[in-house]
Amino acid sequence: xxxxxxxxxxxxxxxxxxxxxxxxxxxxxxxxxxxxxxxxxxxxxxxxxxxxxxxxxxxxxxxxxxxxxxxxxxxxxxxxxxxxxxxxxxxxxxxxxxxxxxxxxxxxxxxxxxxxxxxxxxxxxxxxxxxxxxxxxxxxxxxxxxxxxxxxxxxxxxxxxxxxxxxxxxxxxxxxxxxxxxxxxxxxxxxxxxxxxxxxxxxxxxxxxxxxxxxxxxxxxxxxxxxxxxxxxxxxxxxxxxxxxxxxxxxxxxxxxxxxxxxxxxxxxxxxxxxxxxxxxxxxxxxxxxxxxxxxxxxxxxxxxxxxxxxxxxxxxxxxxxxxxxxxxxxxxxxxxxxxxxxxxxxxxxxxxxxxxxxxxxxxxxxxxxxxxxxxxxxxxxxxxxxxxxxxxxxxxxxxxxxxxxxxxxxxxxxxxxxxxxxxxxxxxxxxxxxxxxxxxxxxxxxxxxxxxxxxxxxxxxxxxxxxxxxxxxxxxxxxxxxxxxxxxxxxxxxxxxxxxxxxxxxxxxxxxxxxxxxxxxxxxxxxxxxxxxxxxxxxxxxxxxxxxxxxxxxxxxxxxxxxxxxxxxxxxxxxxxxxxxxxxxxxxxxxxxxxxxxxxxxxxxxxxxxxxxxxxxxxxxxxxxxxxxxxxxxxxxxxxxxxxxxxxxxxxxxxxxxxxxxxxxxxxxxxxxxxxxxxxxxxxxxxxxx
RNA sequence: GGCGAGGUAGCUCAGUUGGUUAGAGCAGUGGAAUCAUAAUCCACGUGUCGGGGGUUCGAAUCCCUCCCUCGCUACCA
Numbered sequence: 001x002x003x004x005x006x007x008x009x010x011x012x013x014x015x016x017x018x019x020x021x022x023x024x025x026x027x028x029x030x031x032x033x034x035x036x037x038x039x040x041x042x043x044x045x046x047x048x049x050x051x052x053x054x055x056x057x058x059x060x061x062x063x064x065x066x067x068x069x070x071x072x073x074x075x076x077x078x079x080x081x082x083x084x085x086x087x088x089x090x091x092x093x094x095x096x097x098x099x100x101x102x103x104x105x106x107x108x109x110x111x112x113x114x115x116x117x118x119x120x121x122x123x124x125x126x127x128x129x130x131x132x133x134x135x136x137x138x139x140x141x142x143x144x145x146x147x148x149x150x151x152x153x154x155x156x157x158x159x160x161x162x163x164x165x166x167x168x169x170x171x172x173x174x175x176x177x178x179x180x181x182x183x184x185x186x187x188x189x190x191x192x193x194x195x196x197x198x199x200x201x202x203x204x205x206x207x208x209x210x211x212x213x214x215x216x217x218x219x220x221x222x223x224x225x226x227x228x229x230x231x232x233x234x235x236x237x238x239x240x241x242x243x244x245x246x247x248x249x250x251x252x253x254x255x256x257x258x259x260x261x262x263x264x265x266x267x268x269x270x271x272x273x274x275x276x277x278x279x280x281x282x283x284x285x286x287x288x289x290x291x292x293x294x295x296x297x298x299x300x301x302x303x304x305x306x307x308x309x310x311x312x313x314x315x316x317x318x319x320x321x322x323x324x325x326x327x328x329x330x331x332x333x334x335x336x337x338x339x340x341x342x343x344x345x346x347x348x349x350x351x352x353x354x355x356x357x358x359x360x361x362x363x364x365x366x367x368x369x370x371x372x373x374x375x376x377x378x379x380x381x382x383x384x385x386x387x388x389x390x391x392x393x394x395x396x397x398x399x400x401x402x403x404x405x406x407x408x409x410x411x412x413x414x415x416x417x418x419x420x421x422x423x424x425x426x427x428x429x430x431x432x433x434x435x436x437x438x439x440x441x442x443x444x445x446x447x448x449x450x451x452x453x454x455x456x457x458x459x460x461x462x463x464x465x466x467x468x469x470x471x472x473x474x475x476x477x478x479x480x481x482x483x484x485x486x487x488x489x490x491x492x493x494x495x496x497x498x499x500x501x502x503x504x505x506x507x508x509x510x511x512x513x514x515x516x517x518x519x520x521x522x523x524x525x526x527x528x529x530x531x532x533x534x535x536x537x538x539x540x541x542x543x544x545x546x547x548x549x550x551x552x553x554x555x556x557x558x559x560x561x562x563x564x565x566x567x568x569x570x571x572x573x574x575x576x577x578x579x580x581x582x583x584x585x586x587x588x589x590x591x592x593x594x595x596x597x598x599x600x601x602x603x604x605x606x607x608x609x610x611x612x613x614x615x616x617x618x619x620x621x622x623x624x625x626x627x628x629x630x631x632x633x634x635x636x637x638x639x640x641x642x643x644x645x646x647x648x649x650x651x652x653x654x655x656x657x658x659x660x661x662x663x664x665x666x667x668x669x670x671x672x673x674x675x676x677x678x679x680x681x682x683x684x685x686x687x688x689x690x691x
Numbered sequence: 692g693g694c695g696a697g698g699u700a701g702c703u704c705a706g707u708u709g710g711u712u713a714g715a716g717c718a719g720u721g722g723a724a725u726c727a728u729a730a731u732c733c734a735c736g737u738g739u740c741g742g743g744g745g746u747u748c749g750a751a752u753c754c755c756u757c758c759c760u761c762g763c764u765a766c767c768a
Binding site for chain 1: 694695696697702703704705715716717718723724725726727728730731732733761762763764766767768
């Protein structure tokens with residue numbers, strides 16, 4: 001295996017977007033597993049660099065700024081600092097936490113862009129885009145408001161209607177207005193650069209297959225990639241008409257910036273450069289990005305897979321084709337699924353979930369780290385439950401691990417004058433325990449190496465359980481009266497076990513491990529390292545400190561406010577609605593909402609390029625409407641003309657294949673899945689309402 | 692509608708190159724013990740492995756089909 005050639009590791013964690021606070025879902029997706037992995041590697045004394053930073057460009061930030069009437073800088077400064085601090089309090093051990101608004105990052109991103117531009121990699125395409133003549137700027141989708149063609153809601157955005165949830169193109173909007181000036185924008189031609197992702201598809205597929213073979217990629221990640229490849233990679237625009245961002249360094253394009261997806265991933269590189277500068281060795285970053293001896297692991301959540309397995313590698317390939325300085329590509333992208341909150345998705349707009357910052361105001365970081373690590377969505381979506389958090393903290397951290405530490409230290413304090421007693425003889429039980437330590441260490445190590453963090457933690461806790469069993473079975477409270485030497489051995493080994501557990505658990509609960517080292521009066525850094533943590537290194541006679549409780553239990557009263565606040569949230573009511581609609585029974589009022597009328601088809605043609613759709617004009621007596629119906633497989637257009645049909649006349653308007661549909665024609669499906677029109681008595685007048 | 696993932700114990704989740712009586716933690720029941728944060732240790736599971744069908748000596752695992760959840764996507768209206 002060529003695995004052995006790696007002499008150092010580069011780890012990046014997805015750059016959090018500086019438009020809001022970090023919440024627990026983010027932690028479980030990318031940051032905590034990355035941090036645990038990195039801490040483990042550092043404990044082993046390996047050369048590893050851990051890079052992150054804030055992603056500070058893009059339209060959502062400018063929108064937030066507009067809303068608050070401040071500059072985007074105010075927004076990014078706020079959230080960059082808030083998240084940096086929250087990460088620090090949570091124990092994230094980044095070597096560098098940078099931000100993409102730094103000049104260094106702008107320079108790096110422009111360098112990449114220019115390399116592509118000057119070598120003819122990028123395509124230019126002209127397109128029409130809304131332009132605000134008063135503000136003298138092109139309007140991003142989100143800066144457009146207008147009437148939704150589907151639900152007639154008047155404040156739909158250019159990209160999506162929040163009222164009905166449908167995705168829109170800016171040109172779909174009826175009566176579009178600029179969000180900035182309120183003026184009606186005009187369509188104006190603009191030119192954008194595109195990155196030809198499709199040109200790299202074959203190499204990307206090969207690259208992923210190869211890395212998977214070497215590193216064993218996660219199945220979910222491979223599946224996401226497969227589905228992108230299957231659809232075929234498309235050109236992606238790399239520029240936007242915006243003010244806020246990295247300027248396009250080309251004459252005539254001064255008013256455009258690089259699209260965030262293009263420059264944000266490069267933030268990993270610029271953050272590494274910043275780190276190198278801080279070290280006083282400005283070229284040191286190359287050791288991590290441009291050396292075949294470096295293994296690169298990118299921790300992300302599943303929403304980021306395409307950028308890290310396809311877009312970013314393609315960009316680096318393109319660069320490497322043109323330069324002597326060649327970048328390494330991600331060797332592994334261990335993306336997690338999502339963490340939900342009490343059974344539902346985290347949702348900022350609905351106020352569902354809890355921010356890291358708020359959490360840490362009420363609880364210390366280690367119980368959260370422990371709990372999240374034990375429920376990481378490594379294979380599928382998982383849930384954060386307050387009850388479960390409380391249970392794991394109380395039953396596992398406090399009762400199993402905390403109590404073992406406490407009972408041992410207290411015993412040592414009481415019977416051995418706070419000194420590590422001497423081992424004079426070993427019982428079978430003692431020997432068995434000593435034998436098991438390296439076995440546990442090796443199993444846990446192997447799991448961490450495979451980034452199976454949940455399993456590693458579980459195995460570590462098994463050792464804590466074993467520790468309690470050993471203590472129980474040895475009965476030192478009895479032997480202290482009957483067999484002093486046996487008791488001394490039990491306590492000696494129990495103290496050794498505490499050190500072993502403190503080391504093994506330190507990637508997950510670093511603050512507590514440090515506290516335990518203090519209780520054990522361990523200052524020698526060698527005794528805090530991974531290697532040798534399975535050996536009995538505490539010397540007889542070593543003085544330890546007074547015992548302290550290392551984990552406090554969480555009382556019901558502390559949890560209750562969180563449980564109660566859920567009941568009131570909007571999301572909960574959405575869930576209730578959902579379950580209600582599941583039942584098929586509706587009451588008469590609901591039915592009365594539906595207006596069904598008799599109509600006559602007066603025109604009908606097939607919708608071009610469509611298999612199923614017919615475009616009809618129907619006469620409702622009082623008005624004529626266009627309806628799009630999925631009947632093309634069952635009726636020819638000419639058959640339809642003149643037929644009297646039933647039409648739902650108060651249905652939300654919808655757009656299908658760019659055609660407006662203002663109603664629904666009723667049809668039934670027969671036993672062969674064929675649709676048949678519902679026919680009506682010829683004598684009924686047009687517009688008659690079904691009762 | 693299409694594609695992908697998931698549906699395993701009361702709860703949270705492991706487990707598929709097909710192989711004895713399907714696992715862990717938590718919760719629950721009973722017991723032991725009393726050094727310790729009323730902590731610990733031991734014992735205890737009739738689970739239709741989402742439903743149905745098939746392949747096989749043998750299926751949680753492979754195939755078909757249906758139902759439900761989630762994600763992406765689309766020409767439901």
